[in-house]
Amino acid sequence: MNAYTLHDIRIGHDGRTVLTIPELAIPAGAVTALLGENGAGKSTLLHLLALLTAPAHGRLTLFGEAVTARNRARLRKGVSLLLQTPYLFNRSVAGNVAWGLKAHGMGRAERGERVREALAWTGLEKLAERPAHALSGGEAQRLALARLLALRPRVVLLDEPTAHVDAASRARIEAILENWVREHQATVLLATHDAPLAERLGARPLRVADGTTLSGP
Amino acid sequence: MGIVWTSLWIAATATALAALIGVPAGVLVALARFRGRGAVLLGLNTLMALPTVVVGLFVYGLISRQGPLGEWGLLFTPAGIVLGECILALPIIANLTVTAVTALDPRLLATCRTLGGGPARVGLAVVLEGRHGVLAALVAGFGRVVAEVGVAMMLGGNIRWYTRTMTTAIALETSKGEFVLGLALGLALLGVAFAVNAALFTLRGRTP
Numbered sequence: 571m572n573a574y575t576l577h578d579i580r581i582g583h584d585g586r587t588v589l590t591i592p593e594l595a596i597p598a599g600a601v602t603a604l605l606g607e608n609g610a611g612k613s614t615l616l617h618l619l620a621l622l623t624a625p626a627h628g629r630l631t632l633f634g635e636a637v638t639a640r641n642r643a644r645l646r647k648g649v650s651l652l653l654q655t656p657y658l659f660n661r662s663v664a665g666n667v668a669w670g671l672k673a674h675g676m677g678r679a680e681r682g683e684r685v686r687e688a689l690a691w692t693g694l695e696k697l698a699e700r701p702a703h704a705l706s707g708g709e710a711q712r713l714a715l716a717r718l719l720a721l722r723p724r725v726v727l728l729d730e731p732t733a734h735v736d737a738a739s740r741a742r743i744e745a746i747l748e749n750w751v752r753e754h755q756a757t758v759l760l761a762t763h764d765a766p767l768a769e770r771l772g773a774r775p776l777r778v779a780d781g782t783t784l785s786g787p
Numbered sequence: 788m789g790i791v792w793t794s795l796w797i798a799a800t801a802t803a804l805a806a807l808i809g810v811p812a813g814v815l816v817a818l819a820r821f822r823g824r825g826a827v828l829l830g831l832n833t834l835m836a837l838p839t840v841v842v843g844l845f846v847y848g849l850i851s852r853q854g855p856l857g858e859w860g861l862l863f864t865p866a867g868i869v870l871g872e873c874i875l876a877l878p879i880i881a882n883l884t885v886t887a888v889t890a891l892d893p894r895l896l897a898t899c900r901t902l903g904g905g906p907a908r909v910g911l912a913v914v915l916e917g918r919h920g921v922l923a924a925l926v927a928g929f930g931r932v933v934a935e936v937g938v939a940m941m942l943g944g945n946i947r948w949y950t951r952t953m954t955t956a957i958a959l960e961t962s963k964g965e966f967v968l969g970l971a972l973g974l975a976l977l978g979v980a981f982a983v984n985a986a987l988f989t990l991r992g993r994t995p
Contacts, residue, residue, distance in 0.1 A: 617897070620897075620901050622897050629837075646901070647903045649901070651897070656893050659915075659916065660916055660962075669902060673902055673903040673904045712889035718901075
């Protein structure tokens, strides 16, 4: 089964086309790595797949359901995107993780359990009550990852998750991702320059170049 | 002291009512992309300079005995002044909220949406994340209405112990030649403005 199918997609920005995708299928329950140079269109594609932007033209389906303006908000609940540089809410670490769970209508008790679990995955349990803005860059990225994984989305989209962190933080984030991918059968799309990471995650490579997608390495 | 209290509660109520409408409206205008948005922004900007006597005249027409809301008996009551001052504060609060929300980090919206936030939750997050700017909008609205005289005079009628505010009292005392009393009331008004801004300053210092 495919998580996404894209047909004749064109994404525009300021009146010009920035990404065209004639035909593309992204398999469900597998890891796909988006490889390509800076500015090739990887982030644009991830924002489209996160249902944060609508294409100027074409057809996009998510798990067989065509995405429209009417069902976009509902379908978006099953998809989460980790931004390259995350935005953290002006609240505690635990409060940041709880935000999305509240938005999903989760009750207090279950929410508390999920927050603890997500912070344990990412090694942030001791920082639960710390203000999010007091975290280092690596900790902030791990918090953003915890916030996303706590939702247990069907589709996880990661926009260069280790691009702006130091080597130690990169190793921790990679370990979290590897464990998570091994334990969950979610669909993962990872935009990265890091081909070895993609390989370790067993990712199918998908190359993005010059504003268009090309299958294969 | 009664005059100061009357001024304060009327201005605070008018600001609170204007905030109830103006803050959500400001968030909506800032975030939504719709036809005529530019015209709405232009209109809000223009209404920020709304003369108090024009608002007084407009609301007078509404609540005077022959007006459509004449039966409510609001003319020459504190509630009448609240209504007029609410209209006066509304575009200021809405417009400054638009400015505060527009200045927020664009990643905030993407983050809220990708975490499953619906329009109401996203709106609330935007207000909380931009709370300093929104608070400044409320203070600007309060400052505008606590210092105005046109609406209070036209809709309140400057009735002693009932609708007399600091500004209408200053106007009255000055017209009677009681400059010292007028000046003292003016200083009291300045003190109120200082206290409100000091409270905001403290609050901003405490919140991260």
